[in-house]
Amino acid sequence: MNPFSVWLERFANLVSVPAAWGIFVTGAVIYLITAWRIRFLALIVQYIFIGVLFARIFDQRPEMAMMKTLVGWLVSGALLLSAQIRARALKSQQSKHMMQWAVNLPFRIISLLTVTVIARLASQKYTLPYVSADLGLSCFLLTVLAILYMGTEEDPGVVGVGVLNILAALDIFYLAQDPGLMVSGLLVGVSLLVGLAFSYLTVTEVPA
Amino acid sequence: MSLSGPVFFLGLLLATSVLLQIFRRWTWLMAWLATAVTSALGGLMAFANFEIPISFQLNTVNLGEPLNVLGRTLVIEPVDRLPLAFMCFTAAGLFVLAWRLLPHSNFYPAGVAMVALLAGALMVEQVVYAALLVVMAALLGIFPLYEPVRGTGRARYGGKPKGGLQYIAYISLALPGLMITHLLLEQASLFPSDAGLLRTSTVLLGLSFALLLGAVPFQSWLSTVAMDGSPPVVTFLFTVNLGTVWFLLLAYLDTYQWLGEQAALASLFNSVGLTMMVVGGVLAAAHHRLGRMVGYVTLVDNGAMLVALGTQQVSGLALTVLMLMARPIALGLMTLGLDGLRRFGESSDRLEALQGAAWITPWRTLAFVVGGIAMAGFPLTLGFSVRWGFYRLLTESSLFFAIIALSGSAGVMMGMITALRVFLAPSPETVADDEGDGVRDDPVVLILILALVIAAIGLGLFPQALAEMAMQVAEGFTFFTA
Numbered sequence: 202m203n204p205f206s207v208w209l210e211r212f213a214n215l216v217s218v219p220a221a222w223g224i225f226v227t228g229a230v231i232y233l234i235t236a237w238r239i240r241f242l243a244l245i246v247q248y249i250f251i252g253v254l255f256a257r258i259f260d261q262r263p264e265m266a267m268m269k270t271l272v273g274w275l276v277s278g279a280l281l282l283s284a285q286i287r288a289r290a291l292k293s294q295q296s297k298h299m300m301q302w303a304v305n306l307p308f309r310i311i312s313l314l315t316v317t318v319i320a321r322l323a324s325q326k327y328t329l330p331y332v333s334a335d336l337g338l339s340c341f342l343l344t345v346l347a348i349l350y351m352g353t354e355e356d357p358g359v360v361g362v363g364v365l366n367i368l369a370a371l372d373i374f375y376l377a378q379d380p381g382l383m384v385s386g387l388l389v390g391v392s393l394l395v396g397l398a399f400s401y402l403t404v405t406e407v408p409a
Numbered sequence: 410m411s412l413s414g415p416v417f418f419l420g421l422l423l424a425t426s427v428l429l430q431i432f433r434r435w436t437w438l439m440a441w442l443a444t445a446v447t448s449a450l451g452g453l454m455a456f457a458n459f460e461i462p463i464s465f466q467l468n469t470v471n472l473g474e475p476l477n478v479l480g481r482t483l484v485i486e487p488v489d490r491l492p493l494a495f496m497c498f499t500a501a502g503l504f505v506l507a508w509r510l511l512p513h514s515n516f517y518p519a520g521v522a523m524v525a526l527l528a529g530a531l532m533v534e535q536v537v538y539a540a541l542l543v544v545m546a547a548l549l550g551i552f553p554l555y556e557p558v559r560g561t562g563r564a565r566y567g568g569k570p571k572g573g574l575q576y577i578a579y580i581s582l583a584l585p586g587l588m589i590t591h592l593l594l595e596q597a598s599l600f601p602s603d604a605g606l607l608r609t610s611t612v613l614l615g616l617s618f619a620l621l622l623g624a625v626p627f628q629s630w631l632s633t634v635a636m637d638g639s640p641p642v643v644t645f646l647f648t649v650n651l652g653t654v655w656f657l658l659l660a661y662l663d664t665y666q667w668l669g670e671q672a673a674l675a676s677l678f679n680s681v682g683l684t685m686m687v688v689g690g691v692l693a694a695a696h697h698r699l700g701r702m703v704g705y706v707t708l709v710d711n712g713a714m715l716v717a718l719g720t721q722q723v724s725g726l727a728l729t730v731l732m733l734m735a736r737p738i739a740l741g742l743m744t745l746g747l748d749g750l751r752r753f754g755e756s757s758d759r760l761e762a763l764q765g766a767a768w769i770t771p772w773r774t775l776a777f778v779v780g781g782i783a784m785a786g787f788p789l790t791l792g793f794s795v796r797w798g799f800y801r802l803l804t805e806s807s808l809f810f811a812i813i814a815l816s817g818s819a820g821v822m823m824g825m826i827t828a829l830r831v832f833l834a835p836s837p838e839t840v841a842d843d844e845g846d847g848v849r850d851d852p853v854v855l856i857l858i859l860a861l862v863i864a865a866i867g868l869g870l871f872p873q874a875l876a877e878m879a880m881q882v883a884e885g886f887t888f889f890t891a
Contacts, residue, residue: 205613311605331592344585348582351578351582355571355574357570357573357574360574360577360578363578364578364581367581367582367584368581368584370585371585371588371589373585374589375588378592379592382479382481383478383479383481383538384538384541385538387538387542387545389547390541391541391544391545391548391584394545394548394549395548395577395581397548398548398551398552398573398577399577400606401551401552401555402573402574405569405570405573406569406570
């Protein structure tokens with residue numbers, strides 16, 4: 202076995218539980234802070250954690266985990282670009298502060314805490330088949346974050362992150378059982394299309 | 410060189426999509442090229458003899474030959490031929506409609522690529538890939554959905570992205586269920602005594618299709634997409650995309666026959682379908698926006714299709730297919746009407762902005778009303794003959810169900826009457842004086858409206874040919890006859 206693969210596998214095993222909580226922290230940043238620069242920085246970091254989890258699934262093929270992370274960054278880049286265009290077009294409505302909390306912050310904190318508790322309890326009560334406990338927890342966290350974004354946000358960028366989260370959860374769960382190239386490739390295609398579609402939706406209201 | 414059917418079919422569509430993107434400057438060329446290719450492929454699916462290879466100079470196409478990609482098989486099965494033909498002909502018709510409504514639009518390349526993806530979903534044998542391809546097609550549909558429609562240099566209307574957000578969100582939420590069901594059912598084949606696996610997969614599958622079809626309580630995307638989106642693209646999503654979802658559901662029932670044999674399935678389909686019809690009817694009767702009305706009539710129609718499927722009879726399945734076949738004509742008419750009425754209402758489709766529309770844009774009003782009546786299933790349209798058969802079949806099992814179903818259609822009809830009263834109200838002088846070029850109707854659009862009205866009424870009077878085709882499709886699926 203390639204020494205790099207061995208090292209990567211050990212590293213991924215060691216940090217997969219912190220990575221699951223890292224996903225939660227970055228997800229919370231995206232949900233609670235409305236400054237688009239910070240949101241997309243958090244998304245890029247979130248994809249590093251997702252990449253770590255993929256490294257556990259693709260322990261024999263680290264290049265697949267790397268590809269998933271790169272695709273995530275690519276999609277983040279597309280969302281970042283469209284958020285920037287939108288922010289410039291709607292400059293008058295933007296706050297000058299870099300750190301901008303969401304207006305309904307208490308509600309968001311409570312709903313975030315609630316769904317996190319639900320995810321934690323669900324991962325303990327309903328053990329997902331085919332995946333380890335830490336991967337199961339990550340899948341639940343990604344899913345509840347996705348539902349939270351889709352249910353409470355109207356910003357296309359954040360709803361897009363929600364859709365990407367649910368795809369990442371599905372990717373982790375499904376590929377742990379059936380790590381085929383075909384499904385993996387199609388899921389990459391879906392993620393890229395999601396990135397493009399949400400980037401497009403972000404700029405649709407920008408006057409030409 | 411010998412080409413298999415899927416390579417030829419999908420390759421031609423994808424190559425055409427690329428060409429159409431290059432030709433975006435010339436709307437007429439895009440519209441007619443897209444129409445010609447999709448019609449030709451539809452004709453090939455409907456009429457070609459799959460036993461005889463087709464030769465083009467040095468190339469031979471074996472339509473019935475499967476294609477293997479990394480161990481996954483794509484093949485045009487006999488049961489897929491009419492659904493593929495339906496999809497191609499519907500797309501072709503919508504490209505013609507869009508010719509005068511969406512200049513320089515990316516609807517044509519995106520639409521052809523969507524047909525390729527959806528056709529791939531019907532051809533692929535493993536349903537998990539079909540689900541992924543359906544989601545990809547839905548994502549592609551977002552790009553033309555919010556393209557601002559330009560007339561004389563200024564944007565005429567371009568909806569808010571909320572409908573698109575909801576659409577993608579619901580479709581994406583349906584994907585995990587479909588894919589995980591596939592895993593669970595593979596496990597269930599290894600451990601047939603494990604009832605939990607079957608129960609979980611049934612729940613997941615039901616939930617996923619409820620999301621995809623916009624069943625109550627997930628119906629909001631139907632009306633929001635219809636309210637915010639460009640009418641021809643909305644019609645494409647509600648006929649071609651939703652049609653594929655219906656055929657995907659039938660493919661699931663055909664692949665996993667034990668699902669169709671479950672007694673609970675019939676009551677599930679009946680209760681969900683009737684709820685959809687009643688909720689859709691109530692919402693349609695209370696509506697104030699024509700775009701939403703299109704969403705609600707689709708909800709009622711989807712509900713009727715589910716109830717027909719819930720009869721667990723081949724004739725019920727044939728009625729489901731027939732309703733799907735009747736939908737493009739009715740929704741096509743509503744599309745043409747809605748487009749003109751929105752122009753009249755200066756980008757608004759609220760009823761208060763459309764007072765007196767019938768006197769200023771009579772043909773568009775006629776199109777919307779006839780389309781709505783056809784979707785409600787009232788005489789003398791194709792929708793009526795389909796719904797007549799549906800109510801007769803439903804009465805055999807339960808008169809109560811038939812009355813509830815009829816109330817859903819009556820709600821749609823009430824909504825249409827409310828809209829018609831507003832359209833026929835005396836026109837405010839300000840509107841009449843301000844009549845711009847947007848209200849003046851294109852002769853080609855008038856011809857299209859007339860052709861669709863004649864088709865809706867003609868097929869309503871003589872529905873036999875279409876009914877036979879629907880029966881042929883229904884007999885291809887064996888889950889109610891096995």
